[in-house]
Amino acid sequence: MKKRLLIHVMLCVLCFPLLLSAQDNAVSLKVQETNGQPIAGVTISIDKKRTMVTDAQGAVTIPNANSSIIVFSATGFKSKTIKADTLTQSTIILEQDVANLDEVIVTGLSTNVKRRNLANAVATISSRELSSTAPAQTLDGALEGKIPGAYINANSGAPGGGITVKLRGVTSVYGNTQPLYVVDGVFIDNSATSAGLNAVTSAASGGAATSTQDNPSNRIADINPQDIQNIEILKGASAAAIYGSKAAAGVIIITTKKGRQGKTAINVSQDLGLITVRKLLGVREFTADRAASLSSDPATSEALKKQFTDAQAAGHIYDYEKEMYGNTGFARNTELSLTGGGEQTSFFFSASQKDEGGIVKNTGYRNTGLRLNIDHRISDNIKIGITTNYINSSADRGLFGNDNVGATIGVALSSTPSFAELHPDANGNYPANNFAASNPLQTIALMKNNESVNRFITGLNLEATLQNSGKSTTKFIARGGVDFYNLQTSALFPGTLQWQAVNKGTSIQGFTKNLSTNYIASLVNTFTPSDNVSLTTSAGFTQETGDYNNLLNVATQVIAGQSNVSQAGALNATQLRTKYLNSGVFIQEEASIIDAVTLTAGVRFDRSSNNGDAAKFYTYPKAGLSWNLTRSGIVDEGFFNNIKLRAAYGQANNVPAYGSKFTGMAISNIAGNPGVIVNIQQGDANIKPERQKELEAGIDFSVLNNRLSFELTYYNKSISDFLMLQSLPSSSGFSSKWLNAGDLRNHGVELGLNAIPVQSKSVTWNTSVNFWLNRSKVIRLIIPPIPQGSFGYVLGSFQVEQGKSATQIVGLDGDNGVGVLGDAEPTFQMNTYNEVTFFGRLSLRFLLHWKNGGDNINLTSLQSDFGGTSADYDKVTNKMGVPDAVYRIMQIGTTARIFVEDASYLRLREAGLYYTFNEFHNSFIKSINVGVSFNNYLTFTKYRSYDPEVSNFGTGFSTGVDVLPYPASKRAAFHISFSF
Template sequence: MRQFLKQALLVFMTAALPVLLWAQVAVTGTVTDASGKTIPGASIRLKNSNLGTSSDANGKFSFTIPGTGGTLEISAISFKSQTLQVSAANSSLSIQLADDVGKLDEVIVTGLATSVKRRNLANAVATISSKELSGTAPAQTFDAALNGKITGAYINANSGAPGGGISVKLRGVTSVFGNTQPLYVVDGVFIDNTATSAGLTFVTGAVRNAATSNQDNPSSRVADLRADDIENIEILKGASAAAIYGSKAAAGVVLITTKRGKQGKTKISFAQDIGFVKVRKLLGTRSLTSKIVADQGWDVAEYNAAVAAGKIYDYEKDIYGETGLTRNTSVSVTGGTDKTSFYFSASQKNEDGIVKNTGFRSNSLRLNVDHRISDNIKIGISTNYINSSADRGITNNDNNSVSYGVALSSTPSFTELHPDANGNFPRNKYGASNPLETIALASNNEGVNRFITGINIDAIFQKSASSTTRFIGRGGVDFYNLKTFALFPNTLQFQEINEGTVAQGFAKSLSSNLILSVVNNFTPSTNLSLTTSAGITQENGNFDNILNIATHLVGGQSNVNMAGALTAIQLRNKNQDNGIFVQEEASIADAVMLTAGIRFDRSTNNGDPDKYFIYPKAGLSWNLTRMGFWNGNLFDNLKIRAAYGQAGNFPVFGSKFNSMVVANTGGLLGTLVSTIRGNTGIKPERTAELEAGLDFSVLNSRLNFELTFYNKTITGFLLQRPVAGSSGFSTQWINAGDLRNRGIEISVNAQPIATRDVRWTTTVNFWMNRSKVTKLDVDPVEVGAFSTGLGIFRIEKGATATQIVGKDGANGTHKLGDTEPKFQMNFFNEVTFLKNFSLRFLLHWKYKGDNLNLSEFLTDLGGTSPDFDKDDDGNGVVNGVQRVNDYLAGSARNFVQEAGYLRLREVGLYYTFINMPASFIKGLRLGISANNYFTKTNYRNYDPEVSNFGTGFSSNVDVMPFPASKRATFHLAVDF
């Protein structure tokens, strides 16, 4: 009997095999847009299966599906999804996708393991595509590429120094002493964005009796990321969207998804950018006469001799007038099968700065691999190695007149600073340093080696006709070594006493996170779908920074052991955060979306490390046009939405302890208790946000509106309050009060022209925010900046959180300005014409908002301001003298200056070739672009975007920064 069954099975297989082989359909086709232009990278998948492919550089695709036919799902970024039936009789396809101007089919993250299409989203989530991020005019660093592109954000460049340094605030101020920057998540990995001091204040004296400072002009570590590797960015701007991230989400969350491989033929892409970078604006120099020189107390004989010899110099141009060469080379390889796909990229960037001996170099390797172990289990791995080096120069605040700008502020144009024939620099008679000598001989370098590795496991362990249950595990590791190296040789003018100084810092950061969740999708009927998710999270941080500062260097050496004196400082932070979350989402008739969730968080940074803090969230969206009763023809999409959520911000590390400091008494070494008193009851700052909005589309979705109102409150924000001197302490950390942010965000997406020859897509965004301190348990606190004589920030009940107060002569001390803009707008446009050409540009308008311009104050005191001898108000007193006299009379009003602007951030013109010069070339594109090339502003310094005090609360302070630059670039991209 057994033998008979074997023979019967053999006969059956022999007969059936040709039929099984024959029952396949070879599908081929081309994907284009409405104008007939091919769409590369479109996804073509067989519905309810793992089979699929993507279109090549010419929009073509081919793959084989089993059986006699099926349903294909075709999707591409910025286009509406489409489904098609295919069979043996209909296997050669010409697919035309319609533009998704309103991004209604865009999939948005709604939880740690869930997502929903934008048309059913309850929050206003900003997204940035790869084309919007780096496809127009690439910026030097990733963080700089974000500027002007996020609705609801206030983004400032801390300075123009090579290597980046950007401050990002989403929907207003969220903390005063705590973290103000959003959480960055790359492919599920929480990355460290610490800005690490290089110890420059030991030389510059920016902060007296301190070796580290937020005024050291370090870059933020998010600048390490390579923008060209990024596929998409989602910005959860408020607690209503970010609550599921708990105590790390008070300042918002930036979710970054990098590029992945796709099934299909292996594609190799090569890109080469080359261009130049120049200073955005030079202020000019003061025109001198013998009388002016005498009135300033300068050397008239030296001036007359310089005039006679024709040696009147423009030192500003000598310092900041370099034209730097920029080069960026990258290669990427992508491809895959139905089981395994991969994306690999290698890049090298090298940019010279606008100051000699400054620049930025970066090397990056990325490998993303996705593998389907079985029909139910898939795994994805993301790896990224970055090696970068930034020579940032010596700029920003300085009390010792050693940085370029401060030294220049008191140096007249006739004195000689250039080296002699033997390379020896003369001493600066009018300042503590010779800036040309400092540029030539001093160093300030940041070097980074960084590994970011993430893993994603998605396993289906239960599946039926109405229910699917998945296990999703995500997490990873972010590790970097940062070395800072600042050398000031003993030959420098300002090193005569210290006889050479070197500051070497070594920072090691290891961050890891893990998210384990279970997600169940239950669809009891066609009109109801339930998604339940629950899980646990853990984040660990370990940061160790050692800073060695050595003086009296031996024989010009730079090793710290070759010195007569050595000061060592170590900062170590270690924390662990744990969370538990549950979330339920209900979709009713694909029209109503209900969301509710809760997160429980604890942290070793809290006063009670074992206490869990609760962060709830809820959301409702109702798409009226998808309801059965809707019969109107005006709206293609009409949705009302509302959401509420809470998130937290951990206390400052160590704020619950009484820390110890080193003491030396009579040569005896020991420790003393710090003057800052710890608070064992310290709690996280809590942010609660209520958001409501209206979204609608008309004219066949060619005109789309999104209107959002939000009210965000921060309770228990952190401050240091004075305590009684009898306690032995001077200040103590407390949860001091509450503040509120209210705002409006309006977004309009439109396609005014859509013909075969010309297509114009435009996006206009408007946003404004207003803050107010609603509760303060202590007296008003002055923070940031310097003093009321020069202008300072003040936290006081009933006032805005961003006000600038200062002395105003007989009017006393009161509010002089506010750093918060009245509103901001951006305009992004893309015009394609003649099929091959694409023109893109981004305009950014910031209306009002003030800076503390203390750079002009220094040049006024030094007598070098370009407009010193003008009389703008016609009162007979020149500008420079009048501003100094006002200061001496007790007024800081001149330093508070409006810093609004209209800026052409990016513009690019590209040409895509249709007929390739060789068969092995699948795509070819040429282009030219400009970044920050035009700015209209009345602000009286190098750039209205400035924040010399780093990424914290005290932004918009301008004290001799590294000037901003503009760049022009030529682009070549080839696909093989």
């Protein structure tokens, strides 16, 4: 045997000098496209035990190849299997496959299936699409416009993220609406922790330190997109059911880069960019008369007139909007990565630092991360993978959004005319702004609102083959991890600020500790009685825990210059703790017949400490069927290269919010006597989880030699027993109560097209086009509809109402009373991602995203109208012949129609042009990649505020309420990277 191999290798060496290698039985190969262009990054699996990857020239040297079975796979190509000892050439040609049929998709907690046999429409985002066109500041930003079936919306332009992701419509009203993020098997906490800004803005009444209007960032923003190899998006229960309690809003499965066997590859990259405001609204052009008209009191009018003429004479007319939002932020991003390994152990290491300024001075984002992923084979039967990630991030987010005291920068600007003097004098003292409660220039210069995070995420994967016979293989797979972070929020408003006259300085210091853990342990048996049938049985149990502890100290009457809360005249502390334990048991059976028909059925039993009955298991079944018509021979492989029918059904749950089963008592002290008083929110000891049921069906087919592929999906998902807060007669002592209020339905379609319109020796053009839409309806509601999620009927509000769209916007509508004025749901969305490669070196990539329809509640322009500063204040286009702003103000109380505005947009989300130099055969450097990129550079919209993407209320149910947010930005960047 050995001898024969040796002869064989000798033959190879004789025939193909290129294969010459230091090791006896090593093979050197070059992987190319059909047009001869090398393919970098091809994954090479050797006997399913070792993996390697091709370098920038598509080359790889496989040591100890012997008679190995070698599988080549790469995104966008059909995979290819060869036997090392029958290899006759040094070039491996991979055929393009736009439908990615050979891509392996995770379908269970411990099983996977090739896309060609998948029963669900699982969207995937490769690292190239994620971060190689125009890298976004944060991971959540990098997802925007890339997921068919998703509604992704940035809450504001503030540095550090804060983005709503809704997969296939709203999945909950008061429950969690955001998907579960799983990074290498670790469930990642994505909560948003308020910095306690409500203590200074009073955006929500009631005097609490926090509100939903504090615009915090989501913690998923911490993850470095450049560490990510691949993202899979399970959009609903039919695909995600196996993830259980946290999966009702979908699951985003993130796989980070792993080590490959071979010579250590080093990559160093550097980005430099400039961040500028995307759009300014403009300011009102004042005249003496207009200045006078700001007050109805004759004496004040006269004084304003004089203030204007004096300012004009002195040349002191300013464009404060430009001055405040016109800062150019400098962005730099440095990344070093090392990957390599031997037969037993391989590793991926990365170190990165990102530092980006904002369009408002003293705001910005910094993220430093270290990652080490190690894969190790203990024996032939046992392998482990360890992922570790440390992150330090810091975001200075400014003070924006709604407030009731005139403190935020946007609100102050909205009532400050151009002839006000806000600039500091020679000694650096800022004058008081007599048009607003605060001087926004002073606020920007002196305040601080920082979120800083230290986070450690580590995961472990263990795979042990317990039994392996010819027909049956049994594996034990365990996967789990820990996500721990400390978040410090620090908001400091010195006493010298104009609006701190009463509090004489406020320091709000928040300390949050969060520990999430999860594990799954499962047994997977693959039974192959014949070549045509394969059965995979998996069973196991899972557990997730969360322990969140937030301590917020609000100090007022602060000693001048101090931020330490002990250096203050008054201190108020609030602590919020939540803790949960979810556990589940699952069993799943997958049957594959002649690699053409795949049947899946599974069931999961879940319980959670958040449920009314913590011991009760709720049952969630799932089932799927995919039937490949070409492979099963029903349709001849002629016009159709591949055609598949699929259907899947599944159920998942969304557990109630922590504490909704208790009727708590609130502290209420008097004269030093500690007291407790019942909370105004009544608990429901019998509260149940929301249950989501999803059915999806679709057809996938490829034509024209796999150069054109289509994926068509229809889904219908209903949420039964959705959680709501019901208003109670207040004579009960309570104002609201949690309850399972009714049923909600989302249905929609997703159409995808992937194509290679041009493929020649010199030019390759890859394109994908997606179209998706969603419609929702409240099927059943057992309580009367109540306005929620905004500021009531006068200004337009969301309202959950039986028989209506869940995201409808209602409000005053003239003589009709309260009517439906709009809907936040887009009519449809489309995107197209394109990559055009010239001579395999110059690559142009761009992502266009079109959101058609979907309304916002725009109160930003209303605020400027109220403040007398809107750019179009004096235009007269209305039928009454008064200034437009006056006309708009007159509508308040009669109709809210003017505030409900179409927020359609067409946006060039990302565009990049890159050139690769890789002709360094004898050099230390393997390749150099240079490029320029643009983020959100072009936006076409008629929307009348800073950006159609906005959410004053963060990531909850009610996105799209626009109240003077941190304006959106755009970015241009230069990139250079070296591979060694």
